[in-house]
Amino acid sequence: MGATDDVLSQVQVDDALAGLPDWRYRLGGLVTVFKAPTSAAALELVAAVGRAAEEQDHHPDLDWRYNRVFVRYSSHDAGSQVTPRDVTAAAAASAAAAGLGAAAEPGLYRTVELALDTEDAAAISEVWRVALGYRRGSGGDLTDPYGRGPALWFQETSTPGPNRFHLDIHRSKAESGPALAKAAATGALMNHDHAPSWVVVTDAQGNRLCLCTEEGHGPERPQP
Known part of the structure; x- marks a missing residue:
């Protein structure tokens, strides 16, 4: 069996998440945030996750911020998609985390992508890949191999906006409501034509961003 043969479909991911209340799906990975009682306990959690990773030979992206630990699992050898290894x-x-008294706060895990409008992604993507030192993802996006910088997503369109760059800000559908309400309260123009997959937010000067969810952003991802 090849590395890509055990990639989970979106239905299988959803079924797995039903038994993982601490976790959310996000652009080819399972993500969450754990809030530990103290900074020292957060470091203990990092160490515990690290030991498990060595035992499983499957390593997450970890980010320690005082008493919170941000965690993302994805199977890079399977095209940066979710496999049973990530679920385990x-x-x-x-x-x-439970053993250390850490509580899950998955709603805190936000993912930001840069989106670039273009009539022909193939004509320009290599320039950006080389300049950023990124690798090419399975969906045509460019990603930081070390998980530090935002991904670059090429949105192919025959009508690019005057400002060809915008941000795609990803939250889980379960936590997207408050963010949408707060954005609307600023007076921004809210275009819900593609909701709940994404909502286009335009500020008073015509700058756009998209507030996105995992709805419709599974392994067969459409273009926002």
């Missing part, structure tokens, strides 16, 4: 690892991380 996520369950083990949740167990370690």
Whole structure:
């Protein structure tokens, strides 16, 4: 069996998440945030997740911020998609967090992408890949191999906007409501034509961003 043969479909991911209440799906990975009682406990959690990763030979992206630990699991050898290995690892991380008194706050995990309007992505993407030192993702996007910088997503369109760059800000559908309400309260123009997959937000000067959810952004991802 090849590395890509065990990639989970979106239905299978959804089924797995039903048993992983601490976790959310996000652009080819399972993500969450754990809030530990203290900074020291957060470091203990990082160490515990690291030990499990060595035992499983499956390593997450980890980011420690005082008493919070941001975690993302994805199978890079399977095209940066979710496999059963990620589900098993996520369950083990949740167990370690519970043992240390850490609470899950998955709504805090936001993912920001740069989106570039273009009539022909193939004509320009290599320039950006080389300049950024990124690698090419399975969906044509460019990603930081070290998980530090935002991904660059090429939105192919015959009618690019005057400002060809905008941000795609990804939250889980479960936590998207308050963000949409707060954006609307600023007076921004809200275009819900593609909701709940994404909502286009335009500020008073015509600058756009998209507030996105995992709805419609699974392994067969459409273009916002």
